[in-house]
Amino acid sequence: MGGPSREYFIKVGGDRQVPAKLGYTLLTALASEGIFLPTACGGRGACGLCRLKVLAGAGPVTETEVARLGDLIGAGYRLACQIHVDGDLVVDLPAGVLQAGSIKARLAAMEVLTADIRLFRFELEEPPSIGFTPGQYVRLFCPPYPGSPVPVTREYSIASDPAQPNILELIIRRAPGGICTRYCFEYLKIGQKVFMSRPEGQFRLSDTCAPAVFVAGGSGLAPLLAMLYQLANTHQRRPVTLFFGARTSSDLYLRERLSSFDRLIQGYRFVPVVAQVGQGEHWDGEIGLVTDAIQRAYKDLSGHEGYLCGPPGMIDAAIKVLTGLGMPTERIYYDKF
Ligand code: FES
Incomplete structure (x- = not known):
C-alpha cells in the first residue's frame, strides 16, 4: 500500500492515461485532469449519471452501486463517485466525455x-x-x-x-x-x-414567444439573469415578469440591474418580493412570499410559460400556484438546487 500522496494512473482510452491520487474518487480524479463525467448529485451516489465501464482496478462493488445500477453491474458498469483510487485503473469513458x-x-x-x-x-x-x-x-x-x-x-x-x-x-x-x-x-x-x-444542462428558454413568468429565490437568480440578457440582446417581443423573492430587502441583490431591463425588453416587469420589511423601512415592492405576489398579479396563466430557479421548497410551492392558475405543467421549466 502506498502513502496518502501515492499516485496511480487511469487509462482513459487510446494511448492516454492520467494520474490519480490514492483515495480520490474516480470521479474527482478524472475531474482533476479536466475530464468531467456527468453528475446531478455532486458525487453522492444518488443520480447514477457518473456511470462508466471500468475494465480493471475498480475494487468491490458497493451497496450504493447495486441500488443505482442493478443489472448494469453485470455489464461492467460502475459509479465513478463510489470508486476510490487504490491502484491503476482502466476505464471506458462514455462517448463525448474526452472530447468535451x-x-x-x-x-x-x-x-x-x-x-x-x-x-x-x-x-x-x-x-x-x-x-x-x-x-x-x-x-x-x-x-x-x-x-x-x-x-x-x-x-x-x-x-x-x-x-x-x-x-x-x-x-x-x-x-x-x-x-x-x-x-x-x-x-x-x-x-x-x-x-x-464546459456549459451543460437543459434548462433554457423555449423558442416560443409565449409570455413568461420568471420566479427566482436566492442565488437562483443566476440562470434567469442570463436569460434576461438573452432576451435583451435578441430584442424578442416577449413579455416577461420576474418575481424575485427574499427574506429582507438586503437579501435582494442586483435590483438596479434587474430594473434596468425594462428599457431593453418590451413588456418586462420586475417584481421584488420580501417576506419582512424592517421597522421604518421604505419598501415599495411586494410583501409576503413570491407565490403570494404571483397570485395577486394573475387570474389566468393558461397562455404563459414558467421559469423557476431557487430552493426546492420555493419551486414546489410556485409550481402549485402556477398550475392552480391554469399554467400547463409541461410549460413550467425549473432548476432546483
Ligand atoms: S455523481 Fe451522482 S451517482 Fe455518482
Whole structure:
C-alpha cells in the first residue's frame, strides 16, 4: 500500500492515461485532469449519471452501486463517485466525455451581493471564449485545500451575458458546511486560476414567444439573469415578469440591474418580493412570499410559460400556484438546487 500522496494512473482510452491520487474518487480524479463525467448529485451516489465501464482496478462493488445500477453491474458498469483510487485503473469513458474538454479561467473580480451571496467573474483563458445557452451551468473544480483533503466539483448556473463569450459569471451562495463554497469565499483570490466543465444542462428558454413568468429565490437568480440578457440582446417581443423573492430587502441583490431591463425588453416587469420589511423601512415592492405576489398579479396563466430557479421548497410551492392558475405543467421549466 502506498502513502496518502501515492499516485496511480487511469487509462482513459487510446494511448492516454492520467494520474490519480490514492483515495480520490474516480470521479474527482478524472475531474482533476479536466475530464468531467456527468453528475446531478455532486458525487453522492444518488443520480447514477457518473456511470462508466471500468475494465480493471475498480475494487468491490458497493451497496450504493447495486441500488443505482442493478443489472448494469453485470455489464461492467460502475459509479465513478463510489470508486476510490487504490491502484491503476482502466476505464471506458462514455462517448463525448474526452472530447468535451474543460475550461481554464482566471478569477477577475468578486462582488459581495448579500451577507452570504457573491458574484464571481471569471475571464476565460483556455479556450479564450465559449458559447453557452442561458440557463446552463458549469461544474467548478475545487482542488484539495485545508477545508477538504480531496477535490470536489459543484454545479453553478451561469449568470453572465452570453454576448460576452470571454466571461463567465457565477452567483454563489455560501452553503453551511459547503466545501466548494467555503473554498470560493475564503481561499479563492483574484487572479487565481480555476477550471470547470464546459456549459451543460437543459434548462433554457423555449423558442416560443409565449409570455413568461420568471420566479427566482436566492442565488437562483443566476440562470434567469442570463436569460434576461438573452432576451435583451435578441430584442424578442416577449413579455416577461420576474418575481424575485427574499427574506429582507438586503437579501435582494442586483435590483438596479434587474430594473434596468425594462428599457431593453418590451413588456418586462420586475417584481421584488420580501417576506419582512424592517421597522421604518421604505419598501415599495411586494410583501409576503413570491407565490403570494404571483397570485395577486394573475387570474389566468393558461397562455404563459414558467421559469423557476431557487430552493426546492420555493419551486414546489410556485409550481402549485402556477398550475392552480391554469399554467400547463409541461410549460413550467425549473432548476432546483
Ligand atoms: S455523481 Fe451522482 S451517482 Fe455518482
